[in-house]
Amino acid sequence: MSTMFLHIIKYKIISFINGNFVFNKKILIRSFASSLVYGIFALGAFLFTYNALEYVLVEMKIGQFLLHEFISIMFFIFFMAVNVGNIVVSYSTLFKSPEVQFLFTKPVDPKLIFTIKFFDNFFYSSSTLILMFFSVFAGYVIYFKLSIITFLVILLFNILPFLLTAGALGVIILMVIMKLATKIGIKKIFFSIISTYLILMISFFEFTSPLKLVKDVLQYYPDVNRYFTDLVSPIITYLPNHWLSDALYWMVNNNFEKAILPMLLQIILALFLTIIALSLGNKWYYNVWLISSKFKFSNDKGKGVFSKFGSFDNTSRFSGQTESLMKKDLFTFMRDPSQIVHLSILLFLILLFISSIPSVALIAGKNFYLQTVVYISVLLFNVLLVTALSLRFVYPLISLEGESFWKIKTSPISIKKYVKLKLIPYLISILSISLLLSLFSNYKFSIYLIILSALITIFIAISLVFLNFGMGGYFAIYKEKNPIRIASSQGATITFLVAILYMALLVVGLFVPLLRYFERLAKPGEHNIGYLLEASIVIGIVSIILSIVFYKIGLKSLRRDF
Amino acid sequence: MLKLKNTTKKFGEFTAVDNLNLDINKGDLFGFLGPNGSGKTTTIKMIVGLYDLTDGSIFLDDTDIKNDPVKTKSKIGYIPDQPFLYDKLTGKEYLYFCGGLYKLSKTHLKNKIEELIDLLKIEDWLNKRTEDYSQGMRQRISFASAFLHDPELIIIDEPMIGLDPQSAAIVKEVLQKKVSEGTTVFMSTHSLNVAEDICNRVGILNNGNLIYDVSIAELKKMKEEHNHTIEQLFISLTQE
Numbered sequence: 102m103s104t105m106f107l108h109i110i111k112y113k114i115i116s117f118i119n120g121n122f123v124f125n126k127k128i129l130i131r132s133f134a135s136s137l138v139y140g141i142f143a144l145g146a147f148l149f150t151y152n153a154l155e156y157v158l159v160e161m162k163i164g165q166f167l168l169h170e171f172i173s174i175m176f177f178i179f180f181m182a183v184n185v186g187n188i189v190v191s192y193s194t195l196f197k198s199p200e201v202q203f204l205f206t207k208p209v210d211p212k213l214i215f216t217i218k219f220f221d222n223f224f225y226s227s228s229t230l231i232l233m234f235f236s237v238f239a240g241y242v243i244y245f246k247l248s249i250i251t252f253l254v255i256l257l258f259n260i261l262p263f264l265l266t267a268g269a270l271g272v273i274i275l276m277v278i279m280k281l282a283t284k285i286g287i288k289k290i291f292f293s294i295i296s297t298y299l300i301l302m303i304s305f306f307e308f309t310s311p312l313k314l315v316k317d318v319l320q321y322y323p324d325v326n327r328y329f330t331d332l333v334s335p336i337i338t339y340l341p342n343h344w345l346s347d348a349l350y351w352m353v354n355n356n357f358e359k360a361i362l363p364m365l366l367q368i369i370l371a372l373f374l375t376i377i378a379l380s381l382g383n384k385w386y387y388n389v390w391l392i393s394s395k396f397k398f399s400n401d402k403g404k405g406v407f408s409k410f411g412s413f414d415n416t417s418r419f420s421g422q423t424e425s426l427m428k429k430d431l432f433t434f435m436r437d438p439s440q441i442v443h444l445s446i447l448l449f450l451i452l453l454f455i456s457s458i459p460s461v462a463l464i465a466g467k468n469f470y471l472q473t474v475v476y477i478s479v480l481l482f483n484v485l486l487v488t489a490l491s492l493r494f495v496y497p498l499i500s501l502e503g504e505s506f507w508k509i510k511t512s513p514i515s516i517k518k519y520v521k522l523k524l525i526p527y528l529i530s531i532l533s534i535s536l537l538l539s540l541f542s543n544y545k546f547s548i549y550l551i552i553l554s555a556l557i558t559i560f561i562a563i564s565l566v567f568l569n570f571g572m573g574g575y576f577a578i579y580k581e582k583n584p585i586r587i588a589s590s591q592g593a594t595i596t597f598l599v600a601i602l603y604m605a606l607l608v609v610g611l612f613v614p615l616l617r618y619f620e621r622l623a624k625p626g627e628h629n630i631g632y633l634l635e636a637s638i639v640i641g642i643v644s645i646i647l648s649i650v651f652y653k654i655g656l657k658s659l660r661r662d663f
Numbered sequence: 664m665l666k667l668k669n670t671t672k673k674f675g676e677f678t679a680v681d682n683l684n685l686d687i688n689k690g691d692l693f694g695f696l697g698p699n700g701s702g703k704t705t706t707i708k709m710i711v712g713l714y715d716l717t718d719g720s721i722f723l724d725d726t727d728i729k730n731d732p733v734k735t736k737s738k739i740g741y742i743p744d745q746p747f748l749y750d751k752l753t754g755k756e757y758l759y760f761c762g763g764l765y766k767l768s769k770t771h772l773k774n775k776i777e778e779l780i781d782l783l784k785i786e787d788w789l790n791k792r793t794e795d796y797s798q799g800m801r802q803r804i805s806f807a808s809a810f811l812h813d814p815e816l817i818i819i820d821e822p823m824i825g826l827d828p829q830s831a832a833i834v835k836e837v838l839q840k841k842v843s844e845g846t847t848v849f850m851s852t853h854s855l856n857v858a859e860d861i862c863n864r865v866g867i868l869n870n871g872n873l874i875y876d877v878s879i880a881e882l883k884k885m886k887e888e889h890n891h892t893i894e895q896l897f898i899s900l901t902q903e
Contacts, residue, residue, distance in 0.1 A: 414759060421763040
């Protein structure tokens, strides 16, 4: 078995090298550009982490306990996202991949195929995350003056097992879904899983209210660095995100003995779940794979909520081409479970954000420096959500046309019209969500800031849609059918990094004008919005230029040979 | 009707189609033959607009396809060698989708689909998602989608790949019917018997160059002169 394992791995490595290390001018330029973006991002993430830590600990003086509780909350959200992403990606890797089909026709043990695909899936989805954590924790370790050994311990014994737990749990849930689906139907299972995730998210925020935590801890000011055991809900202490932040807290406080237990728990859980996942795979994989082709998310005719409204033979007020393309996209979207699951989760996160964020504005009080930071943080969070939406749904647009794209490319429709019809629904949806986000998250600020935020959000949403469209076209992978894999491919990562750089520029461009505005605001009767106006004009111009550039890149990529 | 003038396609240093000149007349059923890698699919992809030309030009009814791609594409019906369809649509939805791209009215489409259901015998699967179709079913839906707008020129890349004998017979019959109605057909094929059976003219492409352009009668005459089967003749022509 081990010889076969090594044999398959050898050829996987060869095909990876052949696919990624072909030395021609175009690929070299592309690789150089990618490395540059990665490098800038890594540096940016490092500097951001370092400065953010300095700010929250030195300027805001929130203390190490609160800092690590916030890290725990961030890692919980992150865990859920990675976990759900893994369920969908594993489905494609384990059940829909042509490689698996090929291997099943050869005398290879299904257990071995499962093991290979399990780790293949884990490393494929985690490589970008590991790169990101490397930079972020480099900033963290340097800020707290920890040793390089501690840095490696954090990465290998804290972060890696945490990611493995999220991935293995995803595969376990997938195997259980597939097994149960043969008995009670994929639809029921699917909706039960979504409900469970939503309940988990709501429950977590019931047990961990960031605002309550801030109030509770700040009561003890200036003694805010100690570990407030009583303030953490006992249920939360059983979660891997909490073990992760706990281990970090104790390492920062040079109490390595206390860091061992949470790290040990993290490693044991990761190993335990990996063993469970592999055992389930050993037991069920081949049989489930055989019947997986019968699973359907909805029935053949697609009779559902949209069928009456969208049926192709209904008459419509739109022209033939408009109607055809829009209905095709709508039907394809609605009949793809991975699109619906991710959209629901993202919309849920947005609702959660909208319901909790306005009160953050109150933290700032009368401190104009803090007001500026809170305002920019809220704006950045909005932009981050819009970035996530655009990356997840706009970036894969062209790739998802797939190999069937020949039909549109050989039809009498101009590329510009195609792009227009393709982008309008997404542009309208993302703009509406962005505006809602902007209005709900800023209504506790002054009217000028509400308008500024709305304006900037509109500009940014438009440019992010075009950025993702352009880059998605440039890096199109027509053979990949899974939108999540497309949205986590190399091109998508570069696009995300470009969006992050754009956000960094936004902060640079807005910080001083906002600071001046808040400074003036503190003085009675002074409402100078000139700075804000100038900043929004600059951001508007930059956004328009970016939109045009990426629109042209998208158009050009659609004119390439197919 | 279709004219290729010094058409050339290069991929980096490799020349896939080299200075190709061809003139296809209205009503021809042209068989485009050649061994694997001779440039047949590349030529077809240039005609239908999937590949850009490195050099030369292609005219459809005197219109340069590069100058007015939308107009020329509206006259062409293309059937690729691999009939990829939109998986999540049913066959019927897919046909309505394709009809919409050609701006066909709903009434026209409805009648046309009814007609094609009979012609290509596709009724049984029309309400199933295309992801469940076999290769033959996909191929027939692909044919139906290319016929919806009554194209003046039908371009087919390897029409018989993956088809069972029954489907292959249907396809041959349909193509002959289309030609009898005045449609021009440009078809690449590996199946020399198909070319011999239904084409009235054949072109043989080798290493990106057109080495023969003859009527089917001339091809048959050559076959008799050399006392070869059609396969033997093809091999000797492409090896020279």
